[in-house]
Amino acid sequence: MVFFFPHRRVWVRIRKTSGGSEILCASTMKRDVTFKGQFHRIVTDIERAGSPSGATQEAGQNDA
16 A cells, blocks of 8 residues: 655745735646646635635635
């Protein structure tokens, strides 16, 4: 039996823009097909947290 736990790395860059700020997310996961869905959930969570309606959500609160 072999256990494999891939190293997952996500880069986030936040830049100030004239209209507020811009958040860029990236990852180099090429061989881990299960990470694609997780990455999209991370991006969605960041988008929700940055929206005016997400501002009232407490830190650490999970929608699951």
